[in-house]
Amino acid sequence: MSARIPMKSDDPSTTVRQLAALKTEHRELDATIARLVLDPGNDELELKRLKKRKLHLKDSIALLESSLIPDLDA
Secondary structure (H helix, E strand, O other): OOOOOOOOOOOOOHHHHHHHHHHHHHHHHHHHHHHHHHHHOOOOOHHHHHHHHHHHHHHHHHHHHHHHHHOOOO
């Protein structure tokens, strides 16, 4: 699991690559969380940590997606 925070780039192809990586990590976390929820002996603290990371990824994805939308006021 990566702890990197995406950096805004002026290059759209770099942003698209970062976005793809974050979406992949988000999907993997979602699957991991789903497995842990079904396990009766799961570690609640670990589950909370993973959910928090998933929310952070969601926010980062939204930020990068919005940076790809052209500014119409320009």
